[in-house]
Structure formats: structure tokens, C-alpha cells
Amino acid sequence: MTYCVGLMLNKGLVFMSDTRTNAGVDNISTFRKMFAWDEPGERSITVMTAGNLATTQAVISLLEERSKAVEHRSPSILKCESMFQVATLVGDTLKEVISDHADEGQQADSGFNATILVGGQIKGGKHRLFMIYPEGNFIEASEDTPFFQIGETKYGRPILVRAYDPEMSFDEAIKLLLVSFDSTIKANLSVDLPLDVRVYAKDAFQCDHTFRIEVNDPYYLEISEGWGGALREAFGRLPDFDLDAL
Amino acid sequence: MTYCVGLMLNKGLVFMSDTRTNAGVDNISTFRKMFAWDEPGERSITVMTAGNLATTQAVISLLEERSKAVEHRSPSILKCESMFQVATLVGDTLKEVISDHADEGQQADSGFNATILVGGQIKGGKHRLFMIYPEGNFIEASEDTPFFQIGETKYGRPILVRAYDPEMSFDEAIKLLLVSFDSTIKANLSVDLPLDVRVYAKDAFQCDHTFRIEVNDPYYLEISEGWGGALREAFGRLPDFDLDAL
Numbered sequence: 001m002t003y004c005v006g007l008m009l010n011k012g013l014v015f016m017s018d019t020r021t022n023a024g025v026d027n028i029s030t031f032r033k034m035f036a037w038d039e040p041g042e043r044s045i046t047v048m049t050a051g052n053l054a055t056t057q058a059v060i061s062l063l064e065e066r067s068k069a070v071e072h073r074s075p076s077i078l079k080c081e082s083m084f085q086v087a088t089l090v091g092d093t094l095k096e097v098i099s100d101h102a103d104e105g106q107q108a109d110s111g112f113n114a115t116i117l118v119g120g121q122i123k124g125g126k127h128r129l130f131m132i133y134p135e136g137n138f139i140e141a142s143e144d145t146p147f148f149q150i151g152e153t154k155y156g157r158p159i160l161v162r163a164y165d166p167e168m169s170f171d172e173a174i175k176l177l178l179v180s181f182d183s184t185i186k187a188n189l190s191v192d193l194p195l196d197v198r199v200y201a202k203d204a205f206q207c208d209h210t211f212r213i214e215v216n217d218p219y220y221l222e223i224s225e226g227w228g229g230a231l232r233e234a235f236g237r238l239p240d241f242d243l244d245a246l
Numbered sequence: 247m248t249y250c251v252g253l254m255l256n257k258g259l260v261f262m263s264d265t266r267t268n269a270g271v272d273n274i275s276t277f278r279k280m281f282a283w284d285e286p287g288e289r290s291i292t293v294m295t296a297g298n299l300a301t302t303q304a305v306i307s308l309l310e311e312r313s314k315a316v317e318h319r320s321p322s323i324l325k326c327e328s329m330f331q332v333a334t335l336v337g338d339t340l341k342e343v344i345s346d347h348a349d350e351g352q353q354a355d356s357g358f359n360a361t362i363l364v365g366g367q368i369k370g371g372k373h374r375l376f377m378i379y380p381e382g383n384f385i386e387a388s389e390d391t392p393f394f395q396i397g398e399t400k401y402g403r404p405i406l407v408r409a410y411d412p413e414m415s416f417d418e419a420i421k422l423l424l425v426s427f428d429s430t431i432k433a434n435l436s437v438d439l440p441l442d443v444r445v446y447a448k449d450a451f452q453c454d455h456t457f458r459i460e461v462n463d464p465y466y467l468e469i470s471e472g473w474g475g476a477l478r479e480a481f482g483r484l485p486d487f488d489l490d491a492l
Contacts, residue, residue, distance in 0.1 A: 154400030154401050154433070155400050155401070155403060155404055156404075157401060157433055158401055158402075158404070158405075158429040158432065158433060159404075159477065159481070161432060161433065162473075162474050162477045162478060163477060163478050163481045169486070170487075170489055171486040171487045171488060171489055172486050172487075174486075174487035174489070175481070175484060175485075175486050175487050176481070178487070179481065179484075183404040186404065186407060187400070187403050187404060187407065199489065209489055209492065211492060219485075219487060222484075222485065223484060223485075226484050226485075227408075227480075227484060228408050230480035230481070230483060230484060231405065231408045231409060231477075231480060232408060232409050233480065234473075234476035234477060234479065234480040235405070235409045235421070235422070235425065235476070237476060238421060238425075238468075238469055238472050238473060238476060239421075239465075239468065239469075239472075240415070240417040240418050240420075240421050241416075241417045241418075241420035241421050241424070241465060242417060243416055243417055243420070243445065243455055246455065246457055
């Protein structure tokens, strides 16, 4: 499994992904699921992937190859003129890879499916965030639904729904994502640290913060332990039910 | 979908279930998923069901029928000598119903599967809680895993994991379950009020509290609204990340 979240804020975009992949509980590995294409001053694009690892790696390799050898192959993610074109390109590539695998060779028990988040900004446009389906089509984040999750989304959703605020700072947003990831990691063996993070400030056209939160990161441990206590305290302050009043 | 939780406490057992069933989002109904067999002074047994409604209703009807006409059919849930025997009986009945449906007649796209929670106490034994699988086998709650969830379990799990305490009072336990149900109801259309509740105090051998929390229950609304605020407050008290310190 996997857990990735992209948050759209008024100040920009924040991305977080875990790095655990598994084929059964006895076959786990660490793989990066966050990828970036930056051209400082002109564009900054972040991609996060969930699903079949062979599929997502093939998609990233194709996007990568096409962005490096522009003269040979087009289109390239570095030449798309808008984030909509980027999402279309990623969607088409994903669809192509899945159908290539599905049509030929041995069939797998599990599908070759994958889901991808794409966000960023290209000069001349706004910062935008998309979720791309295995079919290659996609939806865009909006004021009403300002964040997307892919992978193991359920455990970490309630806190996002309750505490997300479009006006929040990047520092608060990273805290929110860590709480959401911590709830997921505590419940699902197939999601784990290290976590990759990227923060994109709108209209910067470059990404100033790309970093990894490692297994024993002191801030993560502080949030993980602090959140348990904070939750119990918040819970304790709510009024108890009163069976005697029934 | 469905959401049911059984909590094992040092003081006894608390059960909560929702009442929404659906076959697609355009076909929703309200059905009871909590059932009880009481013989005051001798036994109190609670059953909660999740899964295919035709399967769970058949299981309950069979258990019911066999408990009413003991001379005709055996075994009966009211005659089992231990909670282990009750769990075995429910498991056997579930397996029988599923295999009857699966073997004959038209095949359905979705399976006829169901999962069942059974808890209670019979004179001479302790209060116990079991989770029964579609195959008819089952597991029992213990100190290490003192609660079971069935149905849509993920959204409401983090708060149970964090705030459950075997020493908690029934009033606190009902509050905890309502927070867990509220997180689930907010995220999944297929889980909804009214909620059925049963509270069994150990060694009482009768159930003193069986009630329903209706859609506009003022305590539920207080918890639902209060929890959002309490969460945001708890979240606000945790230290923010510090991007500048990177």
C-alpha cells in the first residue's frame, strides 16, 4: 500500500508521501513515490504515485525520458504549456503503461492499476492540483475539495476533514499531514516512514523545500506522541454520556 | 456498508451499531443490525451483523426460530452452556446460510458474505466477545485486542486505538463510540444514524440498557460538533513544524 496527500493552500501546495511498498507482508521495500520536474523561474511540478510499482515506475521513467530527450520524443512534461496539459500527459502515459501491461504477457492476479497526484505551477497559470485515475482521466482540486489522498486514505482522513484550513501556513500544513500519516502508519503495516515532503510557495516557480522525514525524526516522534496525549485530553473534555438519565 | 463496534471493558461490554443498509447509493434503507437474546439472571447475549443483508437476516431468523421452538430444532442459542458454544453455533449458522446461497440458484456479483460480532455472558462463565468470519470460524477479544469492529472500520479506528482504556466507565465508552461513529458517518455515506446501543454490566446476567440514538439526538450533536472543535484545539496546541530551521 501507500499513502500520499496533496494539499492545496492559499499560499501554495504541500505534498507528502510515504516510501513503503509491499507485495505481501513478507516482502516489503522502500521506494520513493514522489518525483519532481523543476525549471526554476518557469515551472515546478510534483508527482506522487500509488498502486502497482512496476506501473508507476514505468510512468515516471517515460515522463523522465521524454523530458530529457526532447528532440527525440514529445510531448515532454517540461514543455507543456499549462498544468492541465501536464495532467493530460501524465494521464495519457499512465493509461498507455497500464494497457501495455494488460494486453500482453502473463496476467497478474492483482491489476496493474495506479493512481497519481500531480500538482504545481507553470508561468502564466495558477498553482493547481490534480488526481489522475488509471483510465487516464482526472479531477482537479477546488475550494470545495482542496486536498487529495491516494493509497490507504481512510485512517488519516478524519483529521484532514476537521483541521484543514486553506489559510494555514506551510508549517501548520506539515504538522497536519504528519498527524494524518501517523494515524495511518499506526493502523496499517503497509504505510511507513521515511516520508518525502515538498512545499511549493505559489508564484515562486521553484521549490524551496524538498526533504525527507526519517524514521527517528525528533519532530515526527514529538507529533506522534503528543497527538495521542492531545487526543485523549480533547476526548476527556467532551461531556460523558449519562446512562442514568435514560 | 455498516459500522458496528463491540468494546470489552473491565466493567462489562458495550455494543454500538448503525442502521443504514445500501445496495448502491440510490437504494438505502434502515435496518436493525443489533439483536439480543436475554434470559434475565441466566444469560445476556448480543449479536451485531455486517455484510449481505439477506445472509445476516437469515442467520438471525434461524437463531431466533431455533431458540423459540427448542423441542423441534436444536441447538438453541438459549441452551448453549457457554459463550464459546454460542459463538460456535452462530458461526455454524452463518456458514450454513452462506453455503446454501452460494450453492444454489443465481450467482450474485457481490458475495453473500457477512461478519458477526457476538458478546455476552452466561452463568458460570466470564463476559466474552467474539468476531465470527464468513467461514464460520472466529476469534475472541483479549487484553491485547479488547475491541472488534466490523463493516467500515477504518475511519473510526484511530480514536479507538488512542483513547480506549479497559478501565473506562460505560458513560465514557459510549462517548468514545460516538466519536468513532461520528468520524465514520462524516466520511462514508453508507453508515448513518440511528445508532443502536446495548450496555452489559458483567455478572448482571441481564442487559439494563438497550436504546437507540436517533438522528437529532442532542447528545450526539453535542459530541459531533464538540469533537471538531476539540480536535482543532488539540491540533493547535501541538508545536508547528519549522521550515526555516531546515
